[in-house]
Amino acid sequence: MPERKDPPSPTFLADLVRQILGPTLSDRPAVPGKATSAESDDFLSPNRLAQSAWAHLARLERERGEAVFRVEELRDLPAEERRLRLENDSGLHLWAVAERLLAESNEHREAQDEADRTPGAPSLTSIPSLPAGPMAVETAGTLATLAPPKIAPPSPAAALAAEALLVLDRIDPKVYGASCVEDLYAQCHTALGTARLAEGDLAAAEQELAEAYEHLEAGSGDILSRAQMLDFESALRLAQRRYAEALTAIDRASRSFRTARDRHFEGLAQLRRAEILRAAGRRTDAIVTCRKGLAMIDPDRALVEAKRARRSLVHDLAALGRHDEAAAEAARPPALPPEEG
Amino acid sequence: MFDLQPKMARILARYRIPVDDAEIIVEELFSTLLLKRELIAQPERWLLSSLQNRCLLYWRNQRERLCRSLDAGLLSVFAGDDVPVSEKESIRSRLGALAARLSPLCRERIAQRYGLAPAAFATAGADSETAADGLEECARLDDETMRCLTALTRRMLRDGLTFETSDA
Numbered sequence: 047m048p049e050r051k052d053p054p055s056p057t058f059l060a061d062l063v064r065q066i067l068g069p070t071l072s073d074r075p076a077v078p079g080k081a082t083s084a085e086s087d088d089f090l091s092p093n094r095l096a097q098s099a100w101a102h103l104a105r106l107e108r109e110r111g112e113a114v115f116r117v118e119e120l121r122d123l124p125a126e127e128r129r130l131r132l133e134n135d136s137g138l139h140l141w142a143v144a145e146r147l148l149a150e151s152n153e154h155r156e157a158q159d160e161a162d163r164t165p166g167a168p169s170l171t172s173i174p175s176l177p178a179g180p181m182a183v184e185t186a187g188t189l190a191t192l193a194p195p196k197i198a199p200p201s202p203a204a205a206l207a208a209e210a211l212l213v214l215d216r217i218d219p220k221v222y223g224a225s226c227v228e229d230l231y232a233q234c235h236t237a238l239g240t241a242r243l244a245e246g247d248l249a250a251a252e253q254e255l256a257e258a259y260e261h262l263e264a265g266s267g268d269i270l271s272r273a274q275m276l277d278f279e280s281a282l283r284l285a286q287r288r289y290a291e292a293l294t295a296i297d298r299a300s301r302s303f304r305t306a307r308d309r310h311f312e313g314l315a316q317l318r319r320a321e322i323l324r325a326a327g328r329r330t331d332a333i334v335t336c337r338k339g340l341a342m343i344d345p346d347r348a349l350v351e352a353k354r355a356r357r358s359l360v361h362d363l364a365a366l367g368r369h370d371e372a373a374a375e376a377a378r379p380p381a382l383p384p385e386e387g
Numbered sequence: 388m389f390d391l392q393p394k395m396a397r398i399l400a401r402y403r404i405p406v407d408d409a410e411i412i413v414e415e416l417f418s419t420l421l422l423k424r425e426l427i428a429q430p431e432r433w434l435l436s437s438l439q440n441r442c443l444l445y446w447r448n449q450r451e452r453l454c455r456s457l458d459a460g461l462l463s464v465f466a467g468d469d470v471p472v473s474e475k476e477s478i479r480s481r482l483g484a485l486a487a488r489l490s491p492l493c494r495e496r497i498a499q500r501y502g503l504a505p506a507a508f509a510t511a512g513a514d515s516e517t518a519a520d521g522l523e524e525c526a527r528l529d530d531e532t533m534r535c536l537t538a539l540t541r542r543m544l545r546d547g548l549t550f551e552t553s554d555a
Contacts, residue, residue, distance in 0.1 A: 089406075089409070089410040089413060089414075090392050090395055090396060090413060095413065095414065095417045098414050098417075099414065099417050099418050099421060102418050103418060103421055103422065106422060223415060223418065225415040225419070226415070226418060226419065226422075229419060263444055263447065263448065264448070265444075266415045266416055266418075266419040266437070266441065267412070267416060267437045267438065267440040267441025267442075267444055268416075268419050268423070268433075268437050268440075269433060269436045269437040269440050270423075270426065270427065270433065270437075272440060302436070302440075305432070305436040306427075306428070306429065306432050306433045306436050306437075307428065307429040307432040308428045308429070309428075310428070
C-alpha cells in the first residue's frame, strides 16, 4: 500500500519560501508564517507569500495524499467502469486526482519509450512517411481514410491523460485558482498529444497541441511547462517532416530551459535538435549538436536517451566517412561525455 | 539569491503590471513553485523567468481582450437595426481609412469581417448579414484575424480615434 503523507505545516512552507528567497530575510523578524505590519504592505514579502499560499497548498497537499488512495481504488476496474466512476463519483473530482492520473500517464509513456527504443521494437519511425510541407496533417487524414479501418484501443498513456482531462472538466477552478487548473490542463493536453503522436495519430496530436497552447496562456507562466510543450511541438513537427518549424520550436524550448538554468533538460532539447537536423539531412550539424547535448545531460537521469544519441552519433560519423572518430566514440563508456570533434 | 526580491519588483515594474494584478501573479507563481518544488532545479531562476513569461502573457491576454471587445462592438453596431445607416457608413469609412494603412492581407481580412469590401456595400440587409455572421464567428477568431485586429487596434490607439455611436 502506498504511504500516506501528511500535508506540510505553515512553518514548513514559510521555511521553504525563506530558503527560496534566501538571505533577503536576514533583516526580518523570524516568525514563520506571520507577516509583520511593515510586511503587510509588501506583497513580495516571503512571510506574506507563505501566508497567502498556505491555505491553498495545504488543501492541495492533503488532496495529493488522498489521491494516491483514490486512484489506487480504480486500478483493477475495467476501462468503462473507470470512466463512469470518474464521471460520476464526486469524491474523485479533485485536482490532485487529475495530477496523479497525469503522472501515471507520463510513467507509462516513459516505459513505452524505453520499450520502443530497444532494438527490434516498433517505434515512432514506424509512422507512415508523409510528404514535406504544411499539408502534412491533411495528408495524414487522407491516408487514414484510404487505409482499411482498424480500431486500436488507446495506449495506457493516452487513456490516463484523457481520464485526467475528464476529472479536470468536473472541478471548479475557483476552488483551486484558475492558473493552477489551467497549468494542469496544459500538461494533460501535452501528455495526451504526445501519446497520440506515439500512436501515429498526427491530426489528434495537432489538436491537443492547440488546446495545450490555449490553456498555457491562461496559466501561471511556468516556464518549464512551456518548454515541455514546445518540445512536444517539435516532436510533432518532426513527425510531420516540417523541419524548419520543428527547429524553431526546439530552439525556443532550449532557450526556456537555459533561462531556467536547467542544464539537463537543455541537453535533452539539444539531442532532439540533433534528431531533427539528422532527419533534415544535415548530418554534420547533427553531430555538433548531438555532442553538445551529450555533454549537458546527466546520463544517470537519461540513460536510454544518452545511449540512443551516442548510437546515432557513431552512425552519423561513420556515414560521413569519419571512421576514426566513430570508432573512438563507440569505444567510450556511456557515462562519459563525448570528445569535442 | 540576495537580490531576488528587487529583481522580481524590477520585472513587475518593467512590464508595468498594475499592483493588484501583480500580487495575484506573484502568489500564483509561488503556489506553482511550491507545488512543483521537486521538479525545479533552480527555484530562483525558475521564478524570475516564469515571472517574466507571465508578464508577457498578461499583456498578450489583455491585448486579446481589448481586440475581442472592439471586434464585438463593431460587429454589433453593423448588425444592429437601430443604428442609422449614415452612422454605420461613417464608422465604415473611418474604419476603411484605418485599414488602408495596414498590410494588404490585414486590409482584406478587416474588409471581409466588417463588410468593407465593395460587394458588401450593396444593401443594408447584406451589411447586417455579414455582421451577423461575424457575430457568430466572434468567439472563434483565428490567429491571422487576431493579428490583423491587433494591428487595427494599435493603429486606432495611435491615431487617437474613437467611434461614437448614437446610443453611446
